Amino acid sequence: MNLEINQRNYPSKFNKPVVVICLDGSQKEYLDMASESKLTPNLDKIINEGEFILAHSAIPSFTNPNNISIVTGQPSAVHGICGNFFYTPSTGEEVMMNDPQYLRSPTIFQKFYEQGAKIAVITAKDKLRSLLGNGLKFDENRAICFSSEKSDQATLELNGIEKVNDWLQTPVPEVYSQELSEFVMKAGVKILNEYQPDIMYLSTTDFIQHKYEPGHEIANKFYSMFDHYIGLLNEKDISLVVTADHGMKAKTNSSGEPNAIFLEDFLKEKFPQDNFKVILPITDPYVVHHGSLGSFAMIYAENQELISKAIEEIKNIHEIEEVLNKQEACKIYHLPEDRSGDIVCMSSESFAIGSTKSKHDLSSLKEPLRSHGGLHEREVPFIINSSNLDVTTLGQIYNYDAFYYAAHMANK
Numbered sequence: 001m002n003l004e005i006n007q008r009n010y011p012s013k014f015n016k017p018v019v020v021i022c023l024d025g026s027q028k029e030y031l032d033m034a035s036e037s038k039l040t041p042n043l044d045k046i047i048n049e050g051e052f053i054l055a056h057s058a059i060p061s062f063t064n065p066n067n068i069s070i071v072t073g074q075p076s077a078v079h080g081i082c083g084n085f086f087y088t089p090s091t092g093e094e095v096m097m098n099d100p101q102y103l104r105s106p107t108i109f110q111k112f113y114e115q116g117a118k119i120a121v122i123t124a125k126d127k128l129r130s131l132l133g134n135g136l137k138f139d140e141n142r143a144i145c146f147s148s149e150k151s152d153q154a155t156l157e158l159n160g161i162e163k164v165n166d167w168l169q170t171p172v173p174e175v176y177s178q179e180l181s182e183f184v185m186k187a188g189v190k191i192l193n194e195y196q197p198d199i200m201y202l203s204t205t206d207f208i209q210h211k212y213e214p215g216h217e218i219a220n221k222f223y224s225m226f227d228h229y230i231g232l233l234n235e236k237d238i239s240l241v242v243t244a245d246h247g248m249k250a251k252t253n254s255s256g257e258p259n260a261i262f263l264e265d266f267l268k269e270k271f272p273q274d275n276f277k278v279i280l281p282i283t284d285p286y287v288v289h290h291g292s293l294g295s296f297a298m299i300y301a302e303n304q305e306l307i308s309k310a311i312e313e314i315k316n317i318h319e320i321e322e323v324l325n326k327q328e329a330c331k332i333y334h335l336p337e338d339r340s341g342d343i344v345c346m347s348s349e350s351f352a353i354g355s356t357k358s359k360h361d362l363s364s365l366k367e368p369l370r371s372h373g374g375l376h377e378r379e380v381p382f383i384i385n386s387s388n389l390d391v392t393t394l395g396q397i398y399n400y401d402a403f404y405y406a407a408h409m410a411n412k
């Protein structure tokens with residue numbers, strides 16, 4: 001028996017729990033370096049017995065679009081969430097997309113829930129919670145969905161669980177801390193043991209990865225922490241996929257200063273009489289660790305006739321590697337046309353894109369800028385705890401194939 005969700009077929013029943021973990025910002029090198037330092041024996045064992053594949057993320061390689069891709073099994077052309085917000089040129093309005101009304105597809109959780117499955121979803125930051133939990137009902141004792149950030153506010157009515165901090169014997173962590181992610185993992189282990197979900201999704205946050213490079217003592221500590229919990233999860237008979245929403249690269253020059261191209265300033269200089277608006281979909285209320293600088297930008301042109309001229313000018317910027325008009329960009333990168341700018345740009349590995357210099361407050365950046373959003377951060381680990389899959393025949397795997405393969409492995 002199959003269950004079709006967003007044009008993909010999933011087995012409708014599993015022989016074991018399906019567990020997917022999204023390790024936010026986990027560029028492959030973080031895992032490699034921690035493993036080289038012998039800090040991840042459990043993960044090494046999982047990889048030895050299973051598979052380690054390099055997958056692609058959805059573009060833009062940002063957190064929300066990719067988390068939603070993973071939980072719908074499709075890129076943002078299908079589910080609609082292509083950044084933290086979208087811009088409406090006619091009204092000048094910038095609309096946050098963390099409300100489920102902007103979601104155009106059901107989640108895998110919702111569809112399985114409707115079939116009677118038991119679902120558990122835990123996210124580090126609360127901004128994802130309402131999107132991830134959309135369509136779940138919490139009055140039948142078959143769904144749990146909460147964030148570590150607001151774990152103290154969870155109620156049976158809205159989250160399917162209450163008094164989380166007492167239950168886990170862990171206080172609410174600081175929002176900018178390793179503990180915010182650790183809370184997710186710790187709760188995941190306890191929920192798997194006590195609640196026995198059919199499907200569980202754990203999504204951490206990339207605070208550590210924004211600050212520290214692979215192999216840094218603090219980054220290694222993070223993966224050592226993760227390894228402890230992944231070992232506990234994998235003691236149970238589960239079908240597990242560990243992937244990431246995006247990678248993470250340093251966007252700095254040799255002195256550690258941010259490397260950024262301010263595209264709105266650039267276009268003002270080239271077209272002094274005309275208005276272009278540069279939208280950076282990474283912008284959100286939590287900007288402390290990236291100063292709203294990522295490697296992906298959308299540009300809206302007030303005068304549509306200038307689009308190709310502007311593209312030609314931007315092509316001269318060496319550190320912009322990809323510049324496409326809306327139609328091309330949406331076709332190649334599976335973006336929703338009605339939420340995309342007239343021009344889509346992505347920068348090189350060591351550069352970020354800003355709008356105007358004056359709009360970015362970089363004073364809160366205490367460590368050298370590390371960020372994501374473009375093509376150089378789309379390569380992500382994809383680890384399966386089963387070797388029952390002939391990976392040589394699969395072609396390009398995406399992080400949003402995680403539930404597909406985890407579900408099929410759980411059905412073998």
Ligand SMILES: [Zn+2]
Nearest residue numbers: 024025063245
């Ligand atoms: Zn992320």
